Amino acid sequence: MAKVKVGVAGYGVIGLRLATGVALQEDMELVGVADVAPTLSVRGLVEAGMPYRFYNAMPENEEKLKAAGVPISGSLEDLVEQCDVMLDATNAGVGAKNKELYARMGKKAVFQGGEKNSVADVFFHGYANYEKGLGQQFLKLTSCNTTGLIRAVDALDRAVGVEKVAITIIRRVADPGDYHRGLTNALQMDKAPSHQAVDLMTIMPHVDATGILVHTPVTHGHIITVVASTRKKIDKANTLEILGAHPRIRTVKIEDGFLGNASLFRYARDMGKLRGDLYEIALWDESIVNSGNDIMFAINIPQESVVIPENMDAIRAAMQMQLTRDEGTAMTNRYLGIK
Template identity: 35%
Template structure:
């Protein structure tokens, strides 16, 4: 099988996880990762068998001084690649796109960039086909990804009319919580709707969705609460069946002791997941309530990992090595180990 050659620019929270995921695919080959840092974050890469490149000449000098031997600079890495996944900090990637375009390398960006950068935003179950063969796309943010997965499940079941959600966002990524954060307060976002609802419509323009967001004093993950007006009266069992039929949603239950964000994070570690990652939307089955055509539910978004499966699927779509969304998603989910129910002994792999 021919492998698509993948380069990763930025080896931070998302970049290192994309690197892990690319290495797990038999139809992809990791060329290497590039960055500007010379601390523990990039020093772990060679220990994991990941080739390191310097994003700039200055970074190369700092790396060598820190005992890191870069395999080359950014353009040398890109010259070997078919697709680059840009995981650089927010707003940096826009400048990088000019280089990728000049080198005629396909490029994938993260949700911190604007939709206008690529003219296409991506969630695999929603619009895989429209990404086929494109030169670039943008994998939407963690929260927007979760919105499209869950509302997409209801839409697929012809149950969705409109949705209104509240997002309780984590204050910072865990690794940088010592640098900034929020203590003993909750900060509302300044505008309603918050950006996630409009962002979801860049992928699926038909969604009638409004989001409100607040930032809270924790850093484990995000919590969403949703009110949905259904297209008709439905039973709780119908709604649960719609979520069960959708990819990348897994149920949790308060009666299992999974009653808060921290308990689910602990469960991922207990299950032995690499980096303790949760790629699925963790939806509380026993909290979900249906009253006629009114649906109420809540779920958890592990912001560090939820977009990783989407990124792998985006690589396949842009490169054209897989034209069928369901086949790509099934392969991605199988190789990463996604499940439909975290505590089911018979569900250790997703449906193929």
């Protein structure tokens, strides 16, 4: 069976990780990546020996790219023409413009959480609604926080039923290496309900969700606390059994040294993970407690890498490579090395 040909538009924080993810999928072929300028990520690609072909998405920047030593294989249109599906990781709003190109050329595309829901036929999550993405032309992923949150809520919902959730998101303010948010020493409240709760209800409409978000002056990962009201009362042991069985949820303990987000980032680097990336969210064992009939717990979201598996799931659904949630996610997990 011929490999599905995939291109990545936007070679930034998410795009470069999408390229890595696709390259690891043995039933997919990464045709190339596209960007508009010799950014640090693109310069890093050059220093790495150009493992992927590069396509210029902004013709007027060709001389800048050549001056930076970037070999150009063609235009964005040239890349799209060769692909079955595009992963669009461009800045919010750019993907919607690129959609016109994808539609004109009859190609499928997967957009990231920053785009408006209207850009796609399906608001997609690999575990919660895989089958809704089957054969669709345009899919949009949830944000990093929503992606990890849905993994946990969906697992509980399938096991014991979830009626409602209340979340608090302690949100990192920027990605490592970013300066556009400035140098801060403050916490900032966001208005409720947070979009993550609203997005969860869009994908899981039977769950009543609300949430509060607090911006924090850190860069490595978000932490979400979840209070879930389940149809069948569960305790800590039940929760550990249910969530611990999920391939994309890693259970950790404070007593083992996992004190917070920085501990998990360091652990990933110590394991030799490329860029310190973890595909799994982390569930703190000691955070799991009952509040009346509800269950409460805390999870860590590695914002730079958490959505990569669900993007691979989206390709599988759109291209109908696997027809069920279990088969599709299992193939993604296998090639990404998720146990």
